[in-house]
Amino acid sequence: MFLNQNKMNQQSYFTHLDALENEAIHIMREVAAECANPVLLFSGGKDSVVLLRLAEKAFRPSHFPFPLMHIDTGHNFPEVIEFRDYRAKQLGERLIVRSMEDSIQRGRVILRSKNQSRNPFQAVTLLDAISEFGFDACIGGARRDEEKARAKERIFSFRDEFGQWDPKNQRPELWSLYNARTHPGENIRVFPISNWTELDIWQYIGREQLEIPSIYYAHERDVIVRNSSLLPVSYLVQPEAGESVQHMMVRFRTVGDMSCTCPVASQARGVEEIIVETALTRITERGATRMDDRTSEASMELRKREGYF
Amino acid sequence: MAAVENIEPDHAELLRFISAGSVDDGKSTLIGRLLHDSKSIFEDQLSAVTRTSNKRGMEKIDLSLFTDGLQAEREQGITIDVAYRYFNTPKRKFIIADTPGHEQYTRNMVTGASTANLAIVLIDARKGVLTQSRRHAYLASLVGIPHLVVAINKMDLVGYSQEIFKQICAEFAVFLQGLGFRSIEYIPISALLGDMVVERGDNLDWYSGKPLLDYLESINIEHDINVLDFRFPVQWVCRPQTEEMHDFRGYTGRIESGTIRVGDAVTVLPSGLTSRIKEILLYNDSFETAFAPQSVILTIEDHLDISRGDMLINGGEPPQITREFDAMLCWLSEQAFDPNRKYIIKHTTRIVKGLITRIDYRVDINTMHQEPVNILTMNDIARIGMKVQQPLVIDAYAKNRGTGCFILIDEVSNNTVAAGMICIRES
Structure with a gap:
């Protein structure tokens, strides 16, 4: 709690962030108590940074009752990978990394081209890692405000032995009585920050003074303007004929696969400025930054059914 | 989220509400209106909806x-399940549970x-x-x-x-009387044109109450x-x-109701052992006092055998410790x-085997009649008797939502099959 003693004594001072934080802590502890072998998915992105703070609040002074895991697409921004390792070490918690590169080597993932987006194939590596370690629950940082398929997802979201999500066959979820029971081979995806919005996340990062990867803040970068999005120039993304490279101030709202995660023009160098921009912004987080969610209206729904987060 | 004045994290409270009604009542239009007029709709969502409307x-x-919602729903023109929507104003953050009719x-x-706090x-x-208006109000209660x-x-x-509005209010008030709501407000609106939803509009000047959003905010x-x-x-x-x-040894949990202070006497149930609160902790903070619905860690003065599923209480009205109850x-x-x-029954943090021993009656939710x-x-909504393998620490749902509710899980399929609200007869 970031509330001071005076506020604590005043019951009316229970803000929406307090409510969301307390709900998330309760959810994390339910996972720890009811699941035999849970894992927390930590990518280094802002939502999972918030998850880690919530886990600290739920479990300290103990160690976390689960390891952290990252599914590395091999297309991550280097600043984010560096941050991921730094934060895990700082917390003194165990970090498992499973990389899609290995899935490609083993022939589990077959790409059409070397530089295509790897987001669609993350599910394969994730499901392989789940079965390798026998995880029965994966705690993730997905939020219901991100996308309409997510708006219908439970906080404890059941996946069958193929890792699939069936929107028509979800367990009813009432009060805060979560059903975490699984048979061997099945697992539960748990989303403690389901009810948070992008603005809540930024407000919480500000309130808790959380460190996040530098590329969330405005910085100078070479970008290409393509289909009204800004694409970051990297070894994966090079200008095509007729396109020019511009050097400008940008920040990332999400930090996924480098080949399809687009920054937005921004001067926001600190959390406060980002909060103002977020409150003013007119485009949803995924709409602005994910090329892969735009391929079809139902792309997220389809990917989730296949086992994606 | 369009205006800078929408950012006031320190004062925003959370309100969860549910909207009940069918497509014909204009429920989706009302939610769309709330989102649209409170400027919670994003450009890309707006353009997608505009395109579809034109099409x-x-x-x-x-x-x-x-x-x-989902592709499957759009194809069939139905809504499958509960969807959650979010919007905020300077005063509150809202979570809408949008349920199909x-x-x-x-x-x-x-x-x-x-x-939900409100329906x-x-x-x-x-x-x-x-009939469905009565059904919705009954279920909410x-x-x-x-x-x-x-x-x-x-x-x-x-x-x-105004005449029609008054007639409807008077008729519904008779029905609502016995349902036990803490507050009831009647608001005339036009979700389609926006009157009295976010803006007052010019057509309902005879109405002296607040527009819907003002009411939800206050x-x-x-x-x-x-x-x-x-x-x-x-x-x-x-x-x-x-x-x-x-x-x-810290006991983690969420305070379901009441408040607690350092030094307070506590009783552990069902064992009945007693001790005092030594510390109230969370992460780097320690508190003198804490209240529902905070999640905290409590430490106590004595070494007692306490584990998940036990309940700490202090003073006040005691809960019942029982293996049999009605719901x-x-x-x-x-x-x-x-x-x-x-x-299997899950009640608070306790999971035990359970049996339905009696079905007293089913409620016909259209007429509220009881039928065997x-x-x-x-x-189905029914009054039943339950028996459980180990004692539960229960309160009447009407007195304490958190310790009066439970779910039933099928032991073989692991599905959540029923939700229960405990009734305790006044003795």
Whole structure:
């Protein structure tokens, strides 16, 4: 709690962030108590940074009752990978990394081209890692405000032995009585920050003074303007004929696969400025930054059914 | 989220509400209107909805499309389940549980209503109070939602008639009297044209109350939680077992009701052992006092054997410790109740085997009549008797939502099959 003693004594001072934080802590502890072998998915992105703070609040002074895991697409921004390792070490918690590169080597993932987006194939590596370690629950940082398929997802979201999500066959979820029971081979995806919005996340990062990867803040970068999005120039993304490279101030709202995660023009160098921009912004987080969610209206729904987060 | 004044994290409270009504009542249009007029719709969502509206040959945008969900639903023109929507104003952050109005209504509404502070029941001004209006209000009261808003919609189609509004209010008030809501507000609106939703409009000048959004922003919800009876179900025992914290034993959990202070006497149930609160902790903070619904760690003065599923209480009205109790049950599963199957009950943080020993009656939710039955199928609401393998520490749902609710899980399929609200007869 970031509330001071005076506020604590005043019951009316229970803000929406307090409510969301307390709900998330309760959810994390339910996972720890009811699941035999849970894992927390930590990518280094802002939502999972918030998850880690919530886990600290739920479990300290103990160690976390689960390891952290990252599914590395091999297309991550280097600043984010560096941050991921730094934060895990700082917390003194165990970090498992499973990389899609290995899935490609083993022939589990077959790409059409070397530089295509790897987001669609993350599910394969994730499901392989789940079965390798026998995880029965994966705690993730997905939020219901991100996308309409997510708006219908439970906080404890059941996946069958193929890792699939069936929107028509979800367990009813009432009060805060979560059903975490699984048979061997099945697992539960748990989303403690389901009810948070992008603005809540930024407000919480500000309130808790959380460190996040530098590329969330405005910085100078070479970008290409393509289909009204800004694409970051990297070894994966090079200008095509007729396109020019511009050097400008940008920040990332999400930090996924480098080949399809687009920054937005921004001067926001600190959390406060980002909060103002977020409150003013007119485009949803995924709409602005994910090329892969735009391929079809139902792309997220389809990917989730296949086992994606 | 368009205006800078929408950023006031320190003062925004959270209000969860459910909107009850069918497509015909204009429920989706109302939610779309709230989102649109409170500037919570994003450009890309707006342009997608505008495109679809045009494709369907509509002149204006169809506000109901904002709450459209999955591909499967759009193809069939139905809504499958509870969807959650978010919007905020300078005063509050809102979570809407949006539940569809077709045949699985009871199950979905009970699910969405279980966490709500407030329910909006929509009535079509042209049709007046219908069976379903009564059904929606009954379900909201069954699940213990404290506040009810009766939104009388489509006022534009009855010439904004005050007379019609008054008639509907008077008729519904008679029915609502016995349902136990803490507050009831009647608001005339036109979701389609926007009157009295976010803006007052010019057509309902005779109405002196607040527009719907103003009302949602200002209704007092502080007293909805039971502040008297301290209930702390232990979730997980924190034992770092490091050298410097060798003896540390903290009990993690969420305060379901009441408040607690350092030094307060506590009783552990069901064992009945007693001790005093030594510390109230969370992460780097320690507190003198804590209150529902905070998640904290408690340490106590004595070494007692306490584990998940135990409950700490102090003073106030004592809960019951029992293996048998009555409840109102809502059957949620497509698979009917089967006395030969084994069920597990999850109540607070305790999971035990349970049996339904009696079905007293089923409630016909259209007439509220009680009827005898032997079987329970999806969407049934029934009064039942339960027996459980180990004692539970329970309160009446009407007194304490958190310690009065439970779910039933099928032991073989692991599905959540029913939701229960405990009834305790006054002795």
